Amino acid sequence: xxxxxxxxxxxxxxxxxAIVQDYVGTEEPVGSKALVERxxxxxxPATVRNDMAALEEDGFIHQPHTSAGRxxxxxGYRLFVDxxxxxxxxxxxxRRAIRHFLDGAVDLDDVVARTVRLLxxxxxxxxxxxxxxxxxxxxxxIELVALAPAKVMLVLIxxxxxxxxxxxxxxxxxxxxxxxxxxxRINARAVGVRLPEVPGLLDELPAMFEAADRPAVTVVLATxxxxxAEQNEERIMLxxxxxxxxxxxxxPLTIQPVLEALEEQVILLRLLGETADAGMTVRIGRExxxxxxxxxxxxxxxxxxxxxxxxxxxxxxxxxxxxxGTMGAVRAVARYVGQILAES
Amino acid sequence: xxxxxxxxxxxxxxxxxAIVQDYVGTEEPVGSKALVERxxxxxxPATVRNDMAALEEDGFIHQPHTSAGRxxxxxGYRLFVDxxxxxxxxxxxxRRAIRHFLDGAVDLDDVVARTVRLLxxxxxxxxxxxxxxxxxxxxxxIELVALAPAKVMLVLIxxxxxxxxxxxxxxxxxxxxxxxxxxxRINARAVGVRLPEVPGLLDELPAMFEAADRPAVTVVLATxxxxxAEQNEERIMLxxxxxxxxxxxxxPLTIQPVLEALEEQVILLRLLGETADAGMTVRIGRExxxxxxxxxxxxxxxxxxxxxxxxxxxxxxxxxxxxxGTMGAVRAVARYVGQILAES
DNA sequence: TTCTGGCACTCGTCTGTTCGGAGTGCCAAA
DNA sequence: TTTGGCACTCCGAACAGACGAGTGCCAGAA
Numbered sequence: 001x002x003x004x005x006x007x008x009x010x011x012x013x014x015x016x017x018a019i020v021q022d023y024v025g026t027e028e029p030v031g032s033k034a035l036v037e038r039x040x041x042x043x044x045p046a047t048v049r050n051d052m053a054a055l056e057e058d059g060f061i062h063q064p065h066t067s068a069g070r071x072x073x074x075x076g077y078r079l080f081v082d083x084x085x086x087x088x089x090x091x092x093x094x095r096r097a098i099r100h101f102l103d104g105a106v107d108l109d110d111v112v113a114r115t116v117r118l119l120x121x122x123x124x125x126x127x128x129x130x131x132x133x134x135x136x137x138x139x140x141x142i143e144l145v146a147l148a149p150a151k152v153m154l155v156l157i158x159x160x161x162x163x164x165x166x167x168x169x170x171x172x173x174x175x176x177x178x179x180x181x182x183x184x185r186i187n188a189r190a191v192g193v194r195l196p197e198v199p200g201l202l203d204e205l206p207a208m209f210e211a212a213d214r215p216a217v218t219v220v221l222a223t224x225x226x227x228x229a230e231q232n233e234e235r236i237m238l239x240x241x242x243x244x245x246x247x248x249x250x251x252p253l254t255i256q257p258v259l260e261a262l263e264e265q266v267i268l269l270r271l272l273g274e275t276a277d278a279g280m281t282v283r284i285g286r287e288x289x290x291x292x293x294x295x296x297x298x299x300x301x302x303x304x305x306x307x308x309x310x311x312x313x314x315x316x317x318x319x320x321x322x323x324x325g326t327m328g329a330v331r332a333v334a335r336y337v338g339q340i341l342a343e344s
Numbered sequence: 345x346x347x348x349x350x351x352x353x354x355x356x357x358x359x360x361x362a363i364v365q366d367y368v369g370t371e372e373p374v375g376s377k378a379l380v381e382r383x384x385x386x387x388x389p390a391t392v393r394n395d396m397a398a399l400e401e402d403g404f405i406h407q408p409h410t411s412a413g414r415x416x417x418x419x420g421y422r423l424f425v426d427x428x429x430x431x432x433x434x435x436x437x438x439r440r441a442i443r444h445f446l447d448g449a450v451d452l453d454d455v456v457a458r459t460v461r462l463l464x465x466x467x468x469x470x471x472x473x474x475x476x477x478x479x480x481x482x483x484x485x486i487e488l489v490a491l492a493p494a495k496v497m498l499v500l501i502x503x504x505x506x507x508x509x510x511x512x513x514x515x516x517x518x519x520x521x522x523x524x525x526x527x528x529r530i531n532a533r534a535v536g537v538r539l540p541e542v543p544g545l546l547d548e549l550p551a552m553f554e555a556a557d558r559p560a561v562t563v564v565l566a567t568x569x570x571x572x573a574e575q576n577e578e579r580i581m582l583x584x585x586x587x588x589x590x591x592x593x594x595x596p597l598t599i600q601p602v603l604e605a606l607e608e609q610v611i612l613l614r615l616l617g618e619t620a621d622a623g624m625t626v627r628i629g630r631e632x633x634x635x636x637x638x639x640x641x642x643x644x645x646x647x648x649x650x651x652x653x654x655x656x657x658x659x660x661x662x663x664x665x666x667x668x669g670t671m672g673a674v675r676a677v678a679r680y681v682g683q684i685l686a687e688s
Numbered sequence: 689t690t691c692t693g694g695c696a697c698t699c700g701t702c703t704g705t706t707c708g709g710a711g712t713g714c715c716a717a718a
Numbered sequence: 719t720t721t722g723g724c725a726c727t728c729c730g731a732a733c734a735g736a737c738g739a740g741t742g743c744c745a746g747a748a
Contacts, residue, residue, distance in 0.1 A: 031740050044692050049741070067699045067740050107511075143489045143497070153487070155499065155509075163509050165499070241585065242603035259586035375711050388721055393712070411711050411728045 014041060015051045016060055017084040020072050024320055029069030074285035074319060077297070081282050081323050088324035090332040094122075098332060102340050108132070108161035112237050115313065115337050120240025122329040125317035126262065128300075130272050131235045132160035132341065136310040139190045139198060144183045144220065149173045152220060156227050158195070160310060160341060168223045170216040178213050182220065199225045236268050247318055257292030258316070267292075272312035275300040280327055285319045295319060299326050303334035305341035313337070358385060359395045360404055361428040364416050368664055373413030418629035418663060421641070425626050425667050432668035434676040438466075442676060446684050452476070452506055456581050459657065459681050464584025466673040469661035470606065472644075474616050475579045476504035476685065480654040483534045483542060488527045488564065493517045496564060500571055502539070504654060504685060512567045514560040522557050526564065539572045580612050591662055601636030602660070611636075616656035619644040624671055629663045639663060643670050647678035649685035657681070 018039045022030040032045040032052060041048065052070055055061045060076035063069075072080065090098070101118055105111040112129050119127035143155040152168040185208065189201045202224075206217050241262065244255050261267050267290055274289070275281040280301040286294050297319045302309025313334055315326055362383045366374040376389040376396060385392065396414055399405045404420035407413075416424065434442070445462055449455040456473050463471035487499040496512040529552065533545045546568075550561050585606065588599050605611050611634055618633070619625040624645040630638050641663045646653025657678055659670055 029740090033740075045740095046692055046694090046742095047690085050691085053742080063741090065699065066742095067697085067738095069740070141489075141491050141497075143487075145485075145487045145489070145499075147485050147501075153485075153499075153501070155487075155489070155497075157491075157497070165507050165509075239607060242600055242607060245600040245603065256586055256589040259589065263583060263586060373711095377711075389711095390713095390721055390723090391719085394720085397713080407712090409728065410713095411709095411726085413711070 011041070011043070012051045012055060013079075013084060014039075015048055016055055016072070016076060017080060019052075019055075019061060019070055020077065020080045020084070023072060024322055027320065029064060029071050031069040034069070072320075074287065077284045077319055077323070078287075081284070085324045085327075087280075087331060088328040090328055095332060095336075098122075098336050102336050105340065111161075111337065111340055115333060116237045116239040119313065119315060119329065119333050120243065122333065123315045123317065123326050124240070124246070125243050125315050125321065125326070126238065126240045126258075127313070127315050128268055128272065129237050129313040130269070130311040131237070132158075132162060132305070132310040133234055136194070136304070137162065138192055138194050142183070142186050142190060142224070144179050144186075146174065146176060146179055152179065154220065154223055154227065156224070160305060164227050166223050166227050168220050170219055172212075172216060174213065174216045178209065178216070182209070182217055186224070195228045198228055234269055236265050236272075238262060238268075243317075254295055258296060261290055261292045262316075271298055271316075272300055272314060275302060275312045275314065277302055277309055280331060281314075282323065282327070297321055297323075299323070299330050301330050301334045303338045303341075305338060310341075355385070355387070356395045356399060357423075357428060358383075359392055360399055360416070360420060361424060363396075363399075363405060363414055364421065364424045364428070367415055368666055371664065373408060373415050375413035378413070416664075418631065421628045421663055421667070422631075425628070429668045429671075431624075431675060432672040434672055439676060439680075442466075442680050446680050449684065452504065455681065455684055459677060460581045460583040463657065463659060463673065463677050464587065466677070467659045467661065467670050468584070468590070469587050469659045469665065469670065470582065470584045470602075471657070471659050472612055472616065473581050473657040474613070474655040475581070476502075476506060476649070476654040477578055480538070480648070481506070482536055482538050486527070486530050486534055486568070488523050488530075490518065490520060490523055496523065498564065498567055498571065500568070504649065508571050510567050510571050512564050514563055516556075516560060518557065518560045522553065522560070526553070526561060530568070542572055543569045578609075578613055580609050580616075582606060582612075587661075598639055602640060605634055605636045606660075615642055615660075616644055616658060619646060619656045619658065621646055621653055624675060625658075626667065626671070641665055641667075643667070643674050645674055645678045647682045647685075649682060654685075 015035070018035050018041065019030050022035065022038060032048040035041070035048055036043070036045050052061065055076070056063065056070065059073060060079060061070040062073050064071065098118060102111065102114055105114050108131070112131055116127045116129040119129065137158040137160045139156070140159045141155075141157045143157070145153040145155070147153050147167075150170045150173055152170055152174060154166045154168055156164045182205075185205060186202065189205075190198045193201060202221060205221060206214050209217050241259070244258060247254055247258075271283075271288070271290065271293070274283065280299065283298045283300075285297060288294060288296065288298060293316070295318065296316055298314055298316050300312050300314025302312050304310040313330070315330055317326065359379065362379050362385065363374050366379065366382060376392040379385070379392055380387070380389050396405065399420070400407065400414065403417060404423060405414040406417045408415065442462060446455065446458055449458050452475070456475055460471045460473040463473070481502040481504045483500070484503050485499075485501045487497075487501070489497040489499070491497050491511075494514045494517055496514055496518060498510045498512055500508045500510075526549075529549060530546065533549075534542045537545060546565055549565060550558050553561050585603070588602060591598055591602075615627075615632070615634065615637070618627065624643065627642045627644075629641060632638060632640065632642060637660070639662065640660050642658055642660050644656050644658025646656050648654040657674070659674055661670065
């Protein structure tokens, strides 16, 4: 008995898989007859119809109107992604191409720019790449430069190649010697340390300077802490918006909220923020918190220079997307970007 | 006689103006009767029809099909912009709002970001703002920092607040003293000078150093020149793509090439590059060199911190746009950005 | 019990036709 | 030169009918 029930279930799953695959390919509701023709399920259309009715009952597929084919629901895609699909690995030539394209990058900006374009091209969808975040990275070097007697430029360089600079207006003049001393002491303590942990290590620094210099030292440190903490400086790069035109027929209605979402960095950051730290995250249709993206799916993953992820990247497309292919591309690109970052 | 011909021409122009205004408002071909109703032209529909026939003969308007109203052609819009429309000044509250919004900016990135968003909101179209270009700005400071024995970081700060940094791999070790010397000499010559003119002033510099240091000095200078010259580093910021959805009915066809164009910084830069240095430039439909923008108009203008323009900004919208209003907004925003830049 | 073929039924899409109305061009009169 | 009138064009909405894809159900076969 149990065996037969499982047998049945497996065929239903096969039907669902076939429906998803066909619908993704054709963009048209798929009927029982066409299904049997294209996939050799070994049963008749009538049987498939029964299964379809059951699948519909369970909410995995849905009919636009009586006497039309079936379309997968968000729930159906979810099941497909979780249990029926395998991430499709990139082919060797594709991997070589990715590698080659990313290797040409000259600096961090370029890496991110190339990555996002590459991802958009590979998936033919909208790609989003977050800059390696400050909070996960470590200090490579901190530089202080006197521009004027009371004006200091602060430069923060991270191990991910990111450079932040600030102007500091000091109360009173700061001697070159004091500045050099401060620079040396800061670097001695901070280099190699994770950004959020830096402030704790510099606590007792003002006390080590002459009373006259202390105000200036304090201001410089305050600015440094500010630069370290500024999470909302997180930047994002986008590409492939033109691919939105391939979205669907009910065009302006679907596309407008998506375009609006894409303009709001905050929304995109939150979107990527929901990505699990390890493994790939797929958010389908209404699973997305942001309403404007209710008819889209987001495939995202963390990437990083070493073992751990310092930022996220992903792809936004219609719920009707090629999940295995998209996931394969996203994973491959994330992996290679990680390697590039580790090398530089 | 001549007087009567002029009289006639003026009415024709009035008719054209009315057609443009109505069409921009309604998006529908405008007929003779409706025209007479909405504008008090003081003549009958039949007369207007005669004028319309003449205008069509001259290529200023055009009929989608017999027995439909008329639509302005690119040539018609051109005439409208050149002779029939006046730039519509912003109202006092609008100006205050612009001023207030831009005043909140904290650094150059922020100024540009706010400007582009503001412009998109005001015009309800796609806004494009070019970062103050390197070639027009002057050197405020050049800094050299030794990160490792053979690794130097070069930082270039311009009077517009822009900061560029490069890593330099030197052949052999560079002493701290040499570096300080080089820094001092470079700054002494370059500060306050326009970027493109800097290389010429540093020609004889290598000769002033010991033979052993010369290779390193040469490499540093080469990198600096590269940073100075790198015109294609010109960056652009975009906003308001969601406004494209209000474009028209024949949607995907029109919008796709536009989205593609917007993704290509090169195209946008060329677009802005065609802006006349002084005064506002309006490119209508096929006047745009880039084919994908053949059904759009571009309104652009230079802006700058002082008298002269250091960069361009503009708006991209359908040829059927509110030219007076758009031009007014573009002009006002450019003016205020200029002021903000001059102040900082 | 499960699958299958057959059959009646639903309903959306396509096609052709009709019809009203907006708009035109032309002409004769003011 | 302008105007009112008139015949004409042609788009687009509305309607009807045919077509076909697809379904659900049922009775019989495996």
